[in-house]
Amino acid sequence: MTTSEDKMVAAADGIEPSALKTLSAYLHDSHRGYDQGRRLTHDRFLRIEFTELAEKREKMAQDVDALLRQHDEAPRKGGSTLGAAHRAFLDLKGTLFGQGRLRVLREVVRGEAALEDAYDEALAADLPVEARQLLQRQHRQVRATRDRYAAMLDHDEPQEQALALQGSGLVARFNRLTQPVTSNPILSAIVVTAVSVLTARLLRSRSSHRYR
Secondary structure, eight states, X not given: OOOHHHHHHHHHXXXXXXXXXXXXXXXXXXXXXXXXXXXXXXXXXXXXXXHHHHHHHHHHHHHHHXXXXXXXXXXXXSOOHHHHHHHHHHTSTTTGGGGOHHHHHHHHHHHHHHHHHHHHHHHTXXXXXXXXXXXXXXXXXXXXXXXXXXXXHHHHHHHHHHHHTOSSSHHHHHHHHHHHHHTOHHHHHHHHHHHHHHHXXXXXXXXXXXXX
């Protein structure tokens, strides 16, 4: 059991137990999420990616847990709230993976950004040199992963939009009709303003007829 004296020693050594425990929970959640994701996805590329990420996050979590134990702090057993939400998206019994690659990529980017925030909070403390170097190395890995998946997302989104404009279905025809408007910010603003004015006039007209 961690005593108040242990916590005072840890604080004196520059360790912030709360931030490190939160970071540990995020890393364990990330490991579980990617491990679940690799088993659910039918995308061969993502399966390989998630397998590697699960292994890396497990090692990162172990290193942070070891850092906590060095300062007589017990790692958090359960996952973090936001991290658990990240994991939940990746273990929906295949639901997420049945709704397209883009949604999976978006969730990965969101989860990595949340993990980056946890590192920022932990690094804000006055850490010992070795601890700071460890967290900085891990932080760079997380940022690189987020940047890589954000780049994949930027690459895939225009292709999906192009596919949505193809075909003969009702949705495809509607997308082709509205694409010139939605792709032009100025034209979109004009259309929104016109619709708002027309709606207001219709409401005033209806109100005046009601009270006659």
